[in-house]
Amino acid sequence: MKLDTRTLVLMAVAIVINIVVGQIAVWLKLPIYIDAIGTVLVAVLAGPFAGALTGLLTNVIWGLILDPGALWFFPVSVVIGLVAGGLARAGWFRAIPLTVLAGVVIAVLSTIVAIPIIVYVYGGVTGAGTDFLTAYMVGIGNKLIESVGIANLLQNLGDKVLTVLVAWAIIKRLPSRFTSGFPFFRYSQG
Amino acid sequence: MALIEIDNLHFSWTPGGPGVLAGISLQIAAGERIAILGANASGKSTLAQWIAGWLPTAAATAETGGLTVQGKAYGDHDAASRPGLAQFTGQVPMQQLSGFAFTVFDEIAFGPGNLGLPEAEIRARISDAIRICNLEALKDRDPFSLSGGEQQRLSIAAALAMQPEILVLDEPTSNFDPESRDALLDQIERLPAGLTIVLADASLTTALRLAARFVLLDAGRIIFDGAAAALLAHPRTAEIFGLPEIRLAAEYLQSAGLWPAGVPMPQSTGAAISVLRPLLAASGVSQ
Amino acid sequence: MAAAKDKDREKTLLYVPGEGWLHRLNPLTRLTGLGLVAVAAFALPPAATIVIALVATLMGTVAGAGAVFLRRLTLTLGPLALALFVVHGMLMDHPNRFGFLGLDLSHDGLMYMVKILGRIAALLSGSLVFVTTTHPSALLKALDSHGFPPGVSYLIASPLLLLEPFTQRARAIREAQMARGLDLEGSFFARIRAFPALLLPLVTLALADIDHRAQVLDGRGFRARPRRTVLDAPKDSPRQRLARRVMLGLAPLLIVGAFFWH
Numbered sequence: 001m002k003l004d005t006r007t008l009v010l011m012a013v014a015i016v017i018n019i020v021v022g023q024i025a026v027w028l029k030l031p032i033y034i035d036a037i038g039t040v041l042v043a044v045l046a047g048p049f050a051g052a053l054t055g056l057l058t059n060v061i062w063g064l065i066l067d068p069g070a071l072w073f074f075p076v077s078v079v080i081g082l083v084a085g086g087l088a089r090a091g092w093f094r095a096i097p098l099t100v101l102a103g104v105v106i107a108v109l110s111t112i113v114a115i116p117i118i119v120y121v122y123g124g125v126t127g128a129g130t131d132f133l134t135a136y137m138v139g140i141g142n143k144l145i146e147s148v149g150i151a152n153l154l155q156n157l158g159d160k161v162l163t164v165l166v167a168w169a170i171i172k173r174l175p176s177r178f179t180s181g182f183p184f185f186r187y188s189q190g
Numbered sequence: 191m192a193l194i195e196i197d198n199l200h201f202s203w204t205p206g207g208p209g210v211l212a213g214i215s216l217q218i219a220a221g222e223r224i225a226i227l228g229a230n231a232s233g234k235s236t237l238a239q240w241i242a243g244w245l246p247t248a249a250a251t252a253e254t255g256g257l258t259v260q261g262k263a264y265g266d267h268d269a270a271s272r273p274g275l276a277q278f279t280g281q282v283p284m285q286q287l288s289g290f291a292f293t294v295f296d297e298i299a300f301g302p303g304n305l306g307l308p309e310a311e312i313r314a315r316i317s318d319a320i321r322i323c324n325l326e327a328l329k330d331r332d333p334f335s336l337s338g339g340e341q342q343r344l345s346i347a348a349a350l351a352m353q354p355e356i357l358v359l360d361e362p363t364s365n366f367d368p369e370s371r372d373a374l375l376d377q378i379e380r381l382p383a384g385l386t387i388v389l390a391d392a393s394l395t396t397a398l399r400l401a402a403r404f405v406l407l408d409a410g411r412i413i414f415d416g417a418a419a420a421l422l423a424h425p426r427t428a429e430i431f432g433l434p435e436i437r438l439a440a441e442y443l444q445s446a447g448l449w450p451a452g453v454p455m456p457q458s459t460g461a462a463i464s465v466l467r468p469l470l471a472a473s474g475v476s477q
Numbered sequence: 478m479a480a481a482k483d484k485d486r487e488k489t490l491l492y493v494p495g496e497g498w499l500h501r502l503n504p505l506t507r508l509t510g511l512g513l514v515a516v517a518a519f520a521l522p523p524a525a526t527i528v529i530a531l532v533a534t535l536m537g538t539v540a541g542a543g544a545v546f547l548r549r550l551t552l553t554l555g556p557l558a559l560a561l562f563v564v565h566g567m568l569m570d571h572p573n574r575f576g577f578l579g580l581d582l583s584h585d586g587l588m589y590m591v592k593i594l595g596r597i598a599a600l601l602s603g604s605l606v607f608v609t610t611t612h613p614s615a616l617l618k619a620l621d622s623h624g625f626p627p628g629v630s631y632l633i634a635s636p637l638l639l640l641e642p643f644t645q646r647a648r649a650i651r652e653a654q655m656a657r658g659l660d661l662e663g664s665f666f667a668r669i670r671a672f673p674a675l676l677l678p679l680v681t682l683a684l685a686d687i688d689h690r691a692q693v694l695d696g697r698g699f700r701a702r703p704r705r706t707v708l709d710a711p712k713d714s715p716r717q718r719l720a721r722r723v724m725l726g727l728a729p730l731l732i733v734g735a736f737f738w739h
Contacts, residue, residue: 005699006691008628012289012635013683013690016643019636024647024675028661028668037680057632064613065490065637068604069553069597121600123593125564127556135560138568166673170680177203178684180249244692269701278696284642285689288697289635292614296708301697303706304627312706334638352697 003053006181007046011054014038018058019066031129032159039077040084040106040167044093047184048085055081072121079113080106084164093188099168103161110160111153115145124148130155191261192217193355193386194241198255201236201245210236212410213255218386220355225401226390227421229430233410235360238390242278242358259356270305276356277349281364283341286348287333294336294344295320295329301352315351323347323377339370343377356386363396375399394422394431394439406430418443490637491549491608493542500540503713504611504619509721514603516728520735523588523595530598533606542609546602553601554594561590613637615711622710627700643683650678 003011017038025034039058043051055077063071083106092098118126124144125131130151137147171188179185194217201211210233218224218241228234239245240257243264256263259275267275279286291297298319302312320326323343328336333344342362349357359378363371378400381387391397397404404421406414414424421427422443428436494500499507514533518526537546565571571586617630651661654674660667 003628005694006687008631009289009635009687009691009694010684012632012639013687015632015636016639017680017683019640020643020647020679021676023644024651024672024679027651028671028675030668030672037676041680053632057636061633061636063604064608064633065640067553068491068549068601068608071604072600121593122557122597123561123565123589125557125560127553127560131556131560131564135564135568138564144564144569162672166676169673170677170684173677173681174684177250178688180204181247181688242696244696269695270698273696273698273701276696278692280689282689285686286693287638288694288699289638289690290617290631290694290699292612292634292638296614299708300699303708304698304701306702306704306706309706309708312708332638334642348697 003046003050007042007050010045010182011042011050011057014042014054015058015061017041018054019062032155032162034159034163034166036077036080036160036163037167037170039081040163041170043081043084044088044167044171044188045179045182045185046085047089048082051081051085052078053081055079073114073117075117076110076114080110080160083109088184089187091187093164093168093171094190096165096168099164100161103164104157106164107153107156107160111149111156114152114156115149118148118152119145193220193222194218194257194259195261196240196255196257199240199257200253200255201240201250202253203236203250209253210410211240214410214412215255216405216412216415218356218388220386221384222403223387223401224389224403224405225397226388226405226407227392227394227397227430228407229392232407232430234390234392234407237407238358238360238388239278241356241388242276243272244278273301273305273352274354276358277352277354278358278360279342279345279349279362281361283336283338283345283365284334286345287341288348292332293329294325294331294333297333297344298325298348298351301348305352315353319347319351322350322381337370339366339374342366342374346378346381350381354385356388357381358388358390360390361392362389364392371396392431394427394435395442398439398442490613491545491605492612493540493545493609494612495541495610497540499536499606499610501712502610503711503717504616505623505713506717506721507607507611508616509724511603511607513724513728513731514599516731518596518599518603520731520738522738523592526592526595526599530595530602533599533602537602537606537609540606540610542605545609546605549605550598550601554598557597558590558594561593562587565589618707618710619713621705622707624704627705631694631699643679646682647675647679650675 015038018035021037022033022035025032035058036055039051039055042054056074059070059074059077063069084102087093087102087105092102118124124138124147125134133151133154134144134147137150138144142150179189196214196216199211199214200209202209212233214233214237226234226237236245243259246252246265259267264272264275288297288300290300295316298316299312302315307315320329323346325340325343325347328340328344333341336344346357346359346362362378363374366374375396378387387400389397389400398418402417404414404416404418405412406421406424406426408426408430413426414421418439422436422439514529517529521529534546534550537543565586566582567580567586569583569586571583571589573584575582575584613634617634620630621627654671655661659671659674661671662668
């Protein structure tokens with residue numbers, strides 16, 4: 001599948017947005033990664049394939065410049081792009097209520113992909129804040145996989161709902177002169 | 191046959207939207223240096239994009255009329271030969287960079303490399319472009335770390351490496367301080383003589399330095415097409431550009447030896463025009 | 478001033494300039510090596526992964542990237558080791574428990590901790606060997622000259638180049654919004670509300686550039702022909718080609734071997 005030049009440029013800018021927005025979250029000391037706004041934007045404007053590729057390359061570039069460990073979480077980003085694109089195709093980004101639900105679906109599915117990576121690659125912990133919750137859940141007698149799942153799902157729900165809401169706010173402000181070049185976007189209009 | 195022929199072009203950015211170009215007809219011959227002048231929103235930037243082949247796009251097409259280059263629409267030339275027809279340099283220097291190259295040298299190599307040219311030919315084109323645009327000292331630098339003026343020179347060098355017939359410059363110096371503006375204009379003045387240059391600008395003095403023919407746009411229409419002196423005497427010129435610009439332009443004509451000896455510099459538009467009228471008569475230009 | 482800016486770009490990359498043996502390898506050889514390390518990190522037992530991590534760290538240090546290795550390995554392995562110790566060494570009901578300094582620990586849990594740490598150390602140090610000795614432009618030229626799609630190269634190069642200008646833009650927006658009284662230090666909800674004020678102008682500006690950038694690429698003949706001419710592509714050699722084939726052949730063997738081993 002060959003992407004047109006405009007979509008390629010959109011994806012490149014989206015990868016930068018993914019990374020820089022994470023930086024803004026750090027400035028604001030928000031307890032979220034919020035590193036998929038660009039991926040969702042691409043998925044809604046140009047479809048699941050472009051969204052998935054944006055997610056994949058975000059992790060590759062993150063690995064090149066910040067933390068090589070990010071590389072191994074690329075399946076999570078790919079799934080975010082695929083799911084967001086699929087839901088956009090089904091019209092879920094037309095109005096706010098379904099958009100919020102889309103955020104929930106993306107959070108659940110991306111957590112399902114993340115769990116095996118966290119459990120089998122990292123032994124259930126990642127050296128980040130969610131480890132405290134995981135440790136607590138394990139401490140009160142839960143199985144590791146459930147503890148990792150619940151800890152990450154809770155964090156991911158807030159993260160992904162905020163992600164789709166911000167993406168939605170951006171999308172609704174885009175001028176038609178901009179969006180008319182992205183035929184896939186018609187599924188999110190009206 | 192003119193290099194560029196525009197025939198009754200009507201265009202708006204969105205279907206049924208406000209007309210940006212309202213019936214443009216214009217011919218540009220090979221080797222001409224032509225300035226398209228006008229106020230903001232007069233349509234000059236849009237016209238420049240048409241001439242460079244950036245328009246039409248799938249989403250933005252002509253309502254009527256169109257543009258041909260060497261007798262064919264841009265879309266009818268194949269993708270690999272289009273870069274050799276026209277190149278475009280816009281207002282914001284950083285936007286002109288490909289985003290593919292980590293050095294100035296590689297930025298210039300990007301276009302010729304895309305065409306799959308032989309290595310020796312690419313190297314020759316790069317060293318020509320570097321020489322013309324005076325980039326030797328910068329060639330290993332990161333393009334995104336250059337100053338605006340340096341980036342604009344790089345943008346022109348990268349355009350020249352495509353060996354275009356036409357170089358379209360859209361307000362290339364509008365974001366610069368006077369010093370870097372003059373340096374860049376010096377550079378542009380020295381571009382190869384056979385190159386057709388189309389300059390879209392809101393500054394009379396910039397246009398006077400670079401062009402021999404002047405087109406004045408107003409609300410998407412051509413209201414003047416002719417030489418420098420006649421442009422300065424045109425009634426809309428003073429309204430669009432203001433008296434200070436006319437004065438600067440007159441001073442420029444004076445410094446270029448085109449001002450009548452013994453005549454004081456004009457203090458008002460009327461005075462400027464009364465000085466310029468005899469010039470027009472002498473050059474045989476009618477208003 | 479301008480030279481300082483170039484240094485800033487180097488700082489955003491983990492790349493460390495050098496002229497040594499590792500730096501002179503073709504980037505694709507190092508990339509294949511990284512792939513093999515990734516497979517080995519999962520296929521081999523802890524003793525082997527720890528050796529891989531040590532060898533990779535030694536190679537990185539010889540190549541002049543010792544400081545980067547020390548910093549990254551500490552930042553990643555430190556918190557990870559602590560979390561693994563608490564979760565697997567203490568909390569989870571792994572067998573073979575013993576008391577130590579008043580803590581109730583599990584021998585099996587601690588062995589599991591070592592296994593994970595060895596694997597992550599191998600993955601991380603292998604990745605670091607690659608990123609500290611491979612400048613992105615060299616990787617892209619290597620991919621280009623081996624016929625990889627230019628679209629993919631663009632998607633790696635362009636974000637790396639745009640990151641610094643965009644971060645500067647984000648900083649400028651932050652200064653401007655703070656000057657207008659935006660509260661970046663207040664309560665959690667105040668900070669959540671500040672988020673769009675920083676984000677929306679940045680993204681809107683970024684998207685506004687897209688048409689222009691796409692036109693610039695098309696105007697320079699991007700993808701107009703199936704193959705690009707690459708100048709100064711990284712050197713390759715028959716021995717390196719052979720080494721890559723051997724590594725590619727070893728990877729499936731390791732996977733199959735690990736399957737029977739377990």
